[in-house]
Amino acid sequence: METIGVGLLGFGTVGRGVFEALAMNGDLIAERTGVRLQIVRAAVRDLAKTRVHPAGVPLDFFTDRAADVIADPRVRIVVEVMGGLDETQAHLEQAIRAGKTVVTANKALLAERGRAIFELAAREGVAVFFEASTAGGIPIIKAVREAFVANHFTSFHGIINGTSNYILTRMTEAGLDFAQALQEAQAQGYAEADPTLDVNGWDAAHKAILLATLAYGIWIDPAQLSVQGIDSVGAEDIAFAKQLGWRIKLLAGIRVQPDGGVSVGVHPTLIPQDHVLASVNGVFNAIALHGDVVGDALFYGRGAGSGPTASAVISDLADAATALFSKSVPRCSGVRPHSLYGRIVPPDDVTSRFYLRLAVEDTPGVLGQIASALGRHGIGISSALQPEQHDPAGRAQLILMLDRARSGQLRAAVREIESLPCVQPPAKLLRVETLKG
Amino acid sequence: METIGVGLLGFGTVGRGVFEALAMNGDLIAERTGVRLQIVRAAVRDLAKTRVHPAGVPLDFFTDRAADVIADPRVRIVVEVMGGLDETQAHLEQAIRAGKTVVTANKALLAERGRAIFELAAREGVAVFFEASTAGGIPIIKAVREAFVANHFTSFHGIINGTSNYILTRMTEAGLDFAQALQEAQAQGYAEADPTLDVNGWDAAHKAILLATLAYGIWIDPAQLSVQGIDSVGAEDIAFAKQLGWRIKLLAGIRVQPDGGVSVGVHPTLIPQDHVLASVNGVFNAIALHGDVVGDALFYGRGAGSGPTASAVISDLADAATALFSKSVPRCSGVRPHSLYGRIVPPDDVTSRFYLRLAVEDTPGVLGQIASALGRHGIGISSALQPEQHDPAGRAQLILMLDRARSGQLRAAVREIESLPCVQPPAKLLRVETLKG
Numbered sequence: 103m104e105t106i107g108v109g110l111l112g113f114g115t116v117g118r119g120v121f122e123a124l125a126m127n128g129d130l131i132a133e134r135t136g137v138r139l140q141i142v143r144a145a146v147r148d149l150a151k152t153r154v155h156p157a158g159v160p161l162d163f164f165t166d167r168a169a170d171v172i173a174d175p176r177v178r179i180v181v182e183v184m185g186g187l188d189e190t191q192a193h194l195e196q197a198i199r200a201g202k203t204v205v206t207a208n209k210a211l212l213a214e215r216g217r218a219i220f221e222l223a224a225r226e227g228v229a230v231f232f233e234a235s236t237a238g239g240i241p242i243i244k245a246v247r248e249a250f251v252a253n254h255f256t257s258f259h260g261i262i263n264g265t266s267n268y269i270l271t272r273m274t275e276a277g278l279d280f281a282q283a284l285q286e287a288q289a290q291g292y293a294e295a296d297p298t299l300d301v302n303g304w305d306a307a308h309k310a311i312l313l314a315t316l317a318y319g320i321w322i323d324p325a326q327l328s329v330q331g332i333d334s335v336g337a338e339d340i341a342f343a344k345q346l347g348w349r350i351k352l353l354a355g356i357r358v359q360p361d362g363g364v365s366v367g368v369h370p371t372l373i374p375q376d377h378v379l380a381s382v383n384g385v386f387n388a389i390a391l392h393g394d395v396v397g398d399a400l401f402y403g404r405g406a407g408s409g410p411t412a413s414a415v416i417s418d419l420a421d422a423a424t425a426l427f428s429k430s431v432p433r434c435s436g437v438r439p440h441s442l443y444g445r446i447v448p449p450d451d452v453t454s455r456f457y458l459r460l461a462v463e464d465t466p467g468v469l470g471q472i473a474s475a476l477g478r479h480g481i482g483i484s485s486a487l488q489p490e491q492h493d494p495a496g497r498a499q500l501i502l503m504l505d506r507a508r509s510g511q512l513r514a515a516v517r518e519i520e521s522l523p524c525v526q527p528p529a530k531l532l533r534v535e536t537l538k539g
Numbered sequence: 540m541e542t543i544g545v546g547l548l549g550f551g552t553v554g555r556g557v558f559e560a561l562a563m564n565g566d567l568i569a570e571r572t573g574v575r576l577q578i579v580r581a582a583v584r585d586l587a588k589t590r591v592h593p594a595g596v597p598l599d600f601f602t603d604r605a606a607d608v609i610a611d612p613r614v615r616i617v618v619e620v621m622g623g624l625d626e627t628q629a630h631l632e633q634a635i636r637a638g639k640t641v642v643t644a645n646k647a648l649l650a651e652r653g654r655a656i657f658e659l660a661a662r663e664g665v666a667v668f669f670e671a672s673t674a675g676g677i678p679i680i681k682a683v684r685e686a687f688v689a690n691h692f693t694s695f696h697g698i699i700n701g702t703s704n705y706i707l708t709r710m711t712e713a714g715l716d717f718a719q720a721l722q723e724a725q726a727q728g729y730a731e732a733d734p735t736l737d738v739n740g741w742d743a744a745h746k747a748i749l750l751a752t753l754a755y756g757i758w759i760d761p762a763q764l765s766v767q768g769i770d771s772v773g774a775e776d777i778a779f780a781k782q783l784g785w786r787i788k789l790l791a792g793i794r795v796q797p798d799g800g801v802s803v804g805v806h807p808t809l810i811p812q813d814h815v816l817a818s819v820n821g822v823f824n825a826i827a828l829h830g831d832v833v834g835d836a837l838f839y840g841r842g843a844g845s846g847p848t849a850s851a852v853i854s855d856l857a858d859a860a861t862a863l864f865s866k867s868v869p870r871c872s873g874v875r876p877h878s879l880y881g882r883i884v885p886p887d888d889v890t891s892r893f894y895l896r897l898a899v900e901d902t903p904g905v906l907g908q909i910a911s912a913l914g915r916h917g918i919g920i921s922s923a924l925q926p927e928q929h930d931p932a933g934r935a936q937l938i939l940m941l942d943r944a945r946s947g948q949l950r951a952a953v954r955e956i957e958s959l960p961c962v963q964p965p966a967k968l969l970r971v972e973t974l975k976g
Contacts, residue, residue, distance in 0.1 A: 133877035239833040241686030249678030252853035396676040396850035403836035413833035416689035440570035
C-alpha cells in the first residue's frame, strides 16, 4: 500500500488532534481509501515549550522552521493548522510553489486573502483543500462543491459560531445577560480569553465568505459584508422575542436577491421557534440551505474543537492523498470562479424584516408618531407589543415587528425616530428571518 | 470542454427529473466541474406510452431496449432509475462488463444483490455510484465514505422513509389513526397505491443495509435484520408516548455493540421529544450519526421525490464524469469490504430499552404479577403509567418503560406475561432509544 507523507504546520489543539486521530484510526482509513497517511514532520513555534512527545515518532519530528516541513522531500501534503495571516500566507505560497498539496483550516486567511492563494494554486496546478475552515465537523464545503453540484443555491442560513450560540442559548434558557453568559462560556472552555472575533460576528463572517465564494464562484471583499455581533443582544430582546414566538440566533445569511446579486451578512436574527435551526443549541453549529433542485437541506454538528476539526482535516487528507495516488488533479479543491452570478449586494440594498425595540415616553400619541415616521419611509408594521413592565428609567417599551424593507431605508427611518422627543435613543434593531425558501 | 455521454435506464419521475435538472443547470454544472454531462439515450418500458418529448433531443432518443443504451458508444455512464430486481441486475452487469460507469438509485437491488454487483464492478475496474439510493437529497453516502472517513462510527439513527414519517407526524399532530393517516398520505401523493414496503419498514431497511455495508465494510444478508413497520403503531401509543415526553418515529438503527458486532434494524421507536430528530416531521428524512473523532452530526433533507433524487444522481454523475475525465479510478464508488469489523448481531442478541403496553384486568395485584414475571427474566421497570381511561373493552391500560434488555430475553418475558390470566393479549412492544452516544 502506498504511503503519503504529511507535514504539519502547527501542533496545537487541532494539529495534535489530527495526529492522534491518524494514530488511532490509521488502519481503518487505509482500508477504506487504499492509501496510508503518515505525518512525518511538524513545525511548532517554540521547540522549548514542554509538550508530550507523541509515541513512535523520531526525536527530530518537531522543528521550529516551517520551511523544514515544506521542503522535506517526504512531505507531499502540507497541513496548515497554525493560524495567523502574513507569515502563514507566505508558508502556504511557498508550499504551493514547491508543488505540495495544501490542506488548511485557516478561515481568516482564506476569507481575507483566499483569492491570491487560490489563483496561485490554479497557476501551479496544485490542490488547496479547506473543509476544516468552515463549521468544523460539518462537511459543508464538500456538500456545496460535490453533493449539491446540480443546484443553484437560493440561500444559506447558518449558525456557524459555537461560542456565540452557546452564549445565546444560555441567555435564552437560563435568562443570563450577555456578560454572565460570556463568563460562563469562558469557564467552560467554549470562549477564548479574547472572544472578540466570536462575539463581534467576524468569525462567522469569515466562514460565510468562504461558503458564498464557493457556492457562487465569486471573490468577496470582507468590506462588502454587513456584520453585527451578539454583544448587541440584550436579555430583554431574547425575552420579548420568545414571547412573540421567535428565538434569537447569530445567523450567517447568504441569499440570492431578486436582481441576481448575492447578499452576505451576519446578524443576531429572530427565527421562528419551531424551525429546526431554533433547536440548535449550545456549541453546536448547523447550516440550512435551499437548492433549486434538492429543495431544503440542513447539516448539524460540532463546529469547533479538536475532534471535529481533525475529522474534517483528515477528510481533506484522504481526498488529497487519493488524488496524488491516482495522479489526477482533484476537482474537489480550490475555488473555481465562474461567470453565472453577478456581484455582492451592498448591505444597504439588502431587504429584510426587522425587530425594533424602543424606549418611549408613556404618553398618548407616541405609537402614532413612530408609525407615521415609519410610514414616511414606506415601512409597514406587521405586529406590535407594548408590555406592562417599564424599563429601569420608567419609560415604556415598544416592540415593533416590521415588514420587509431595504436596510438603508430602515436605518434612515430609525435615525428619524431616534430624534423624536418622545423616544429615548438608541433604538434596538435586529433582523427577522422567516427561513422560508 | 469535454462532454461525457450519459444513458438513462428509465424515464419516470426520477429519470425525467435528472433530464430536466441537467437541462436547467447544465451550464452551471459545467462551469463548476469542467465537464459537460449530456444525456444521449433513454430506455423506457413502453415506447407507445404518451409522454412529453423533451425539447432538443432527436426522435430516436427513446428506445425500449436497455441494451441499446448500454451498447451506445457515446454512453460512458449508465444511470439506472427504472427499479426492479432480476432484469435490472442483468442490465447493470451488462453495463459493467461493457466498461460503463454505473449510477443507480435502486436501493432494493443493492440491498438484496449488492455484493454480486459490487464484486463484479471491482473485478472489471468499473465504478458504481449509489448516492440516490439512500435518503434522496441527503448526501449520506458521500458523507460516510468521504467526509467522515476518519471515524469509527458508533451508531446511526435515521428517519429514512418519508411516507411513514408523514403518517406518524399526522397521527401525532392531528390525532389520526393509522388508516386515516395513510389515506391522507395517499391523497397527498406521499404514499403509493401499494404502500407495503413503506409501512412495513423494508424500504428503510434496504437503506439501512446500504449504510451499514458502507460504514462497516461488511456484506449484510437482509435476513439478518430485525424489521418492524409502523402498521403496528396505535394512536394510543403515540398519545401515551407524548404524555411521557417521547415521540414515536420509524427509526433505522445501526449500532456497534459492546462485543464489536453491528446491530442493524428498523423499528417504530420512542425517542426523546427534545432531540433534533423528534422535530423531523412530514416527508422529511434525517440521519444522526456518532463518530469517534467527529462526535455527533446530523443531516436533514428530502428523502424522495424527483428533485432531491435527481440532485443526488447528478452528484454521482459529476463524480463519475470527472473521474472519467482524469482517467482515475474513483475512490468514491462501490463498496470496499474490509477486515476491521466482525459481523451482524442476531436480532435476539441486540439490547434496547422498551415500551410495553398491556390491557389488564382492573384488579389489585396485577402490576405485581407482571413485575414479577419481568423480574424472573432479569428485566427492570424504569417507569410506569396507568391512565384513568380504560380501553373499549373496559380493561385498564398499563404502560411500562423497561430497562435495557436483550430482545430475545424480553420477547420470552412478554410471552409469559401474555399468558397471565389477568392480561389480555397481545401486548404492544416498541423500542425506546435515548439517542445518547
